[in-house]
Amino acid sequence: MKRISLTQHLIEEQRLNNTIPAELRLLIEVVARACKTISHAVGKGALGDVLGSTQSENIQGEIQKKLDIISNEILLQANEWGGHLAAMASEEMETIHPIPNRYPKGEYMLLFDPLDGSSNIDVNVSIGTIFSVLKAPEGMGTPTEQDFLQPGRKQVAAGYAVYGPQTMLILTTGNGVKCFTLDREMGSWVMTQSDVQIPADTKEFAINASNARHWHSPVKRYIDEMLAGRDGPRSKDFNMRWIASMVADVHRILNRGGIFMYPADLREPDKGGKLRLMYEANPMAFIVEQAGGAATNGKQRILDIQPERLHQRVPVFLGSKSEVELVTSYHKE
């Protein structure tokens, strides 16, 4: 297969298929370049004095790792001068980040989890960056949090970078899902998959099973039936994976099928699970649907959820369509 770069792919999409406006192409190029910089920082490990935690907590009440802060700064500095954005929002920042007045403003809004999987940073397990792109509402003045609260189906692009044995960028602009592998010698993203399709069926599920006693009954039923194996109602044996980096679990599922679950649980029923809607569940749901999979909160399509708060959490069931539909049907009974 003749390999093409991310730049060539984006220019062809813009010129030939007219699917990506020039400003969106610029935005994606800038974010992709920032992910290269984050990959470089992550890769230094202990040699770069980037491991370990800071003394500060983020809006989520989580102790911030040094690399959380570094990655957030990289994305802010890479994007604020370009003139393609009106504002940004991040898991690591309580409020939205308007573009400083000294820079031109654009029609897009960028949301991101700069480094997802922080608990894995210090033990050298894959982590990643997740991003989501929305259009600024028509006639928007000074951006407010309210302008970001659009359902996930309004996203114009979404993607993630996974910093693992390979550094990869997975991208959708609404015309399927493409994968790019970082060529470290050239410093460029090279397309290595042009049309990702999630297998509809699977034998693999991903959930943090230590929370089992806190699950609602539809989740308990769904998991118990898989654990019963070939002698149970599913008539086949299943395997389990849980990397505790959503990016890594989702990437495996994109490539070999599976279902990823972070359900709400009985400890804090109104918390809505652990994952955030705007910059984790929505971008991943967009990617998974574009790859032929499904993504719900147990009751409805994640992309149809009307957000109420920037950092709100949502239960997540996503991956192989038949499995997501089955566990969602149990919630409806």
Ligand code: P6P
């Ligand atoms: P737990 C990482 O902190 C994260 O937000 C997701 O990337 C991951 O899937 C989940 O939390 C892991 O949560 O409760 O298993 O540590």
